Amino acid sequence: MQNWFVVVMGLVTVFVVLxxxxxxxxxxxxxxxxxxxxxxxxxxxxxxxxQESSIPNRAEFLAAVSAAIAEASGTDASAIRILSVKKx
Numbered sequence: 001m002q003n004w005f006v007v008v009m010g011l012v013t014v015f016v017v018l019x020x021x022x023x024x025x026x027x028x029x030x031x032x033x034x035x036x037x038x039x040x041x042x043x044x045x046x047x048x049x050x051q052e053s054s055i056p057n058r059a060e061f062l063a064a065v066s067a068a069i070a071e072a073s074g075t076d077a078s079a080i081r082i083l084s085v086k087k088x
Contacts, residue, residue: 055085 070077
C-alpha cells in the first residue's frame with residue numbers, strides 16, 4: 001500500500017509543479033508584453049517621420065534584393081516578383 005502512495009504523491013507533485021511553472025510563465029509573459037507595447041508605441045511615434053522618406057535608388061535596391069533572393073532559393077531572378085518594400 002505504501003508503494004502506491006509514493007507513486008501517487010510523486011505524480012501529484014509533478015503535475016502541481018508543472019501547473020505552477022505554466023502560471024509563472026503566463027505571468028511573466030503578461031509583464032513582458034505590457035512593457036514591450038509601451039516601447040513599440042514610443043518607437044513608432046519616433047520613427048513616423050522617418051517612414052515617409054522614399055528609398056533612394058529604388059530600382060537598384062530591388063535588383064539587389066531579387067538577386068539575393070534568387071541566389072538563396074536557387075531560382076532565376078526574372079522569376080521573382082517583389083510586390084512591396086517597406087522600411088523597418
